[in-house]
Amino acid sequence: MARSVYVTGIERGDGRQVVELGVMELLTRQVDRVGVFRPLVHDGPDRLFELLRARYRLSQDPAAVYGMDYAQAAALQAEQGTDALVSRLVDRFHAVAREYEVVLVLGTDYAATQLPDELALNARLANEFGASVIPVVGGKGREADAVRAEARNAFRAYDGLGCDVLAMVVNRVAARDREAIAERLGARLPVPCYVLPDDASLSAPTVAQISHALGARVVLGDGSGLARDALDFVFGGATLPNFLAALTPGCLVVTPGDRADLVVGALAAHSAGTPPIAGVLLTLNEQPSEAVLTLAARLAPGTPVLAVSGNSFPTAQELFALEGKMTAATPRKAETALGLFERHVDSADLVKRLSVARSGRVTPMMFEHELLEQARADRRRVVLPEGGEERVLRAADVLIRRDVCDLTLLGDPDAIRRKAADLSIDLSGAQLIDPAESELRQRFAERYAALRAHRGVSVELAYDVVSDVNYFGTLMVEEGLADGMVSGSVHSTAATIRPAFEIIKTKPDASIVSSVFFMCLAEEVLVYGDCAVNPDPDAEQLADIAVQSAATAARFGVEPRIAMLSYSTGTSGSGADVDKVREATKLVRAAHPELKIEGPIQYDAAVEPSVAATKLPGSEVAGRATVLIFPDLNTGNNTYKAVQRSAGAVAVGPVLQGLRKPVNDLSRGALVSDIVNTVAITAIQAQATAPHTPSS
Template sequence: MARSVYLTSVGSGGGKSMIALGLAELLSRQVERIGVFRPLVPSTGPDHIIALLSERYRVDITPSDLAGATYAEATALVSNGRREELISRVVQRYRAVEQQCAAVVVVGSDFADSSDGAPSRELAFNARLATEFGSVVVPVVDGYGQSPEAIAAAARGAYFDLVDLGATVLAVIANRVPEPMTLPELPVPAYAIPEVPSVSAPTVAEVAAALGATLLAGDEAALGRDVLDYVVGAAHVPTLLEHLTDGCLVITPGDRDDLLVASSAAHVAGQVSVAGLVLTLGEQPDPRALRLFEGLNTGLAVLSVASDSYDTVAASSRIEGRPSAANARKVEAALGAFEANVDTDDLARRLAVSRSKRVTPLMFEYDLIDRARTRRRHLVLPEGTEERILRAAEILLRRGVADLTLLGNPDDVARRTRELGVDIAGAAVADPATSPLREEFAQAYAELRAHRGVTVELAHDIVAQPNYFGTMMVWAGHADGMVSGATHTTAATIRPAFEIIKNLPGVSVASSVFFMLLADRVLVYGDCAVNRDPDAAQLADIAISSADTAARFGIEPRVAMLSYSTGSSGAGEDVEKVAEATALVRQRRPELAVEGPIQYDAAIDPAVAAMKLPGSAVAGRATVFIFPDLNTGNNTYKAVQRSAGAVAVGPVMQGLRRPVNDLSRGATVPDIVNTVAITAIQAAALAEAS
């Protein structure tokens, strides 16, 4: 069983960051703790791959301990005939990391081409280290600017060279290849990943840093735009407009106010999506022109540099973007490209890393994306012009998590995507007010709510509301689930679901859970958002639904029915309700591990459990916590969230015929991504069960 995978370049560059991300993501779903190691790192400054993987995968080892030696140290040792000493030092430092992690991604040194065609000393060095580490090797071939024949030859050569050097090759990956391309058949899998401009393109911020530019206008979002092209503005306005391209950075002398305003107007009008503007020669635009630019609300950055346009373009064209922890969009684009072109299931089997029985927060979060991708569903997001929804949609589409329909006026959605610089290509956009489905939905809703006196005329207005329209899409089968609530209240999100979709057969009450991501485990809390004061039968339903939800997401359900009393130590109406609910759960689901009434400390702390309920299968190790009422549940989840630094994912609705989930109005983009993935998994499970 390999405990580490070793990446080594074949040719300079190669985009190892993307491949390292993909393999780390794969391993993070299998084991509790992954590590990263680089045999050689630059002598000055942080190593960007160590920084990226350490932050994303929460590698809490000092960065200096994640490297074997600096290039300067390695050069000094080798030049003095002490190569074996270098090998020994690097291996020793690797072992220290390996002892702390269940699996390690090793990113080898940069490849130095051999002049005589034989495997270079550096490739041999990486192969030797991989053997000493006990790692399997993934050679990465850089296909950028290469012909398919040259890439195929390099892939074959990489495999056989490494095998001749005694390495065990897991797979061969050619990165940044021209599309379409198939690699030659080898004894191991060979994958080709096409060039992804949004990964390799620099951001406006990276260009600004490289040029030493001064920011005249624009915020952090404007600096995060990808630069896909460069356009020099020197001619008249009509000529410039003809040459603008999507994602272009306009470089023009600072005194060309006409080109500044024209480029901005073209961007705002939707004729083109500009990345930003660079004003050269150290010239400042007329303040009146700059005020006009700011009044247009372009969402673009304006940079100022001292160099002329020619030198600025030459310097900019040498800048290459790369994923970093500070740029989530590039990270998600890189992972999306890796997962779309590499058979990650087969690769995971070949790695043969034993999956942890315990579900950690990191494993839980990254497993959501993987599970949603494998059973892709179509979801509707009613808040189609909200910034967080659009940024989350970009990530979801790049990772292939779900097919999406955004609700809103198409022109408004397009305008917001241009302003934010996001790419939601592939998402459908529907306007409830003008959709041809509105009449059909109005007729159906009127029939569903006729007992409440709803007429077709009234229904026509109701279904034009985004949450009602989205819920009707789910009810009618045009979508598999819905996520809303970033700008709507919980009631506005879930009321349509209660009216239209309704509960599963045999479930008396729909309810909700929060996944509580603590430092070392994931717990399930229910119900903390929907049912105010459930009776015993409803509480039993909530417990069973919550246990099923936990199991669906890889958490072994051990259910604690919470009360202020443990066992028979207390009495009263509230305790009796919990005791009755516990009995009902045992009667309906005798195979389910459940304990109650039980206090929270006895449910979670083995030492307290040993005193209060010795021999219990649940006490001290509960994973599902069922609160007796909404007041207790809501306050407890918020107290744990704030005082223990837990991440609360939810509320996740359960017990409905089709999944509809609510977002907190303070939801972040990662919260939305997680909730959509959860909804997709729920939709797939309900489809399989029907």
């Protein structure tokens, strides 16, 4: 029978979706087959399930997720009693539990359900499902003493009804009260109690949600602008100077459509970053002239301008009644929610209490989750030289929201802030440095000149060189001002790694710098090396690549079983190319007898058990290889790209290995998720190479 976890509450408005999302994140780190069950559902789309399905790539049939709708449940309970209702829901639950290793159960929502004693029903269902319970108590707008009392009462209620209460969560409390509430409840409850502060951005509607709710026309703006959170509402009616003074970061400006001065002023303020706004909402079914709209579009490209027919007062009433929702269309809210959960919940302890056995294999999703968790556990600072690039900024947004690492972005700070404002990204948690204007430039010039004196580099020449963002970023790493660097989304591989070869150089135990790709296939993660750096390594270099790749795999949770690839398997072939691989295999075995290695071996014999049984029976690597070492760059680069495109694999890398300090290169086609993963990998590599770089 599957292990199940039941997240429930005691009333509406507890923001329970943050906890449900956080628990799902923990479960998918441990196992690769997690099911979802919601006993009762309202008519219409289930926003949370759609978010979970999109985010965690769930293949579960939506029809199997739900027990029945609330109207059916109320009718059944009234006609046949609670036992009949519970029996029907238990049958539906077990149909899901038979198919999954773990089931996350989403409790009832206390929203016009017409069910008497809803708390007791949740407790009864949890007991019948054999599920452990995590009750959630909402604290928004309540005094600390009232929140503490409510949490104690909720625990007593579920515990008194026989539930296995894993932990309590108090959510949406005032930030100033969080520590005091946590301390008092920690001393008064027999189970852990995690206290999460309220985050305004989670309950703030996006501009797109506002547009939909009001039936507004989108006059200007793009998808990125419509995804902004409206953190506040500022109503225009004053003179321009007074109006500008009233603007707040992330506000939606509401003004009659004939106030062109306020529209232009608000967008000009956004363009200058003082402050960045969410957008503009025009009322009275009026809008400025085409000339004004053209100017507005140039002042703040992408910033949404909406229009409604009503006047400002009824529009205000509708706006204040809106509350943002986490959906599949609001991924940034999900990142914020997970960051909040991970900062304030002891994930390691909760996983232990969940008693979910970890899967024996590493799936791509588990691998990606583990990257962020490892990076967060021992924070490092990573410098991103391409600070003005949109994909890099979006990745920075995710990394900041998830609290993964400290970031330094290089480039013109004003230009970066303007770009971030257009993307509705808050960079207040990042360091921004302009290499051309930095006080570090002279120091770095002197350091670089000293390192390259044998090449005739003077301080004057070095002063020009170090203004390049990749050289500047590499020197930050060398000088201990950052722990690692990631670049390459718009720079070539050579431009990214040449400074590392010149400045950071190789580890004492590494003869060369090489690379691996983490190939995230449908059901496993493989490590490919070297597919990016060394064109034609000799036997000694190939052996070094194998040893480095095995260490990298182990560092990231992939058990290394090394296949030294060739066009023949075992003793079946001969020739210079095969002999090189055979010699490299012997060198690894002699120097590292603890490593599991096989070679020469063909790719099919390395990864397919049925082929391995024929070609290399009895091998502990053949058919089960996780680290695949290619004989040359031509073979490796073409193979990784063929697998990436043909099998739909996610290729994370190249991850450089052998350097004294971590520097990693991105593909120029890198997606935001690729950048996030590579930054996390770099931070983890830094954990093994240097003490933490203090935040500035």
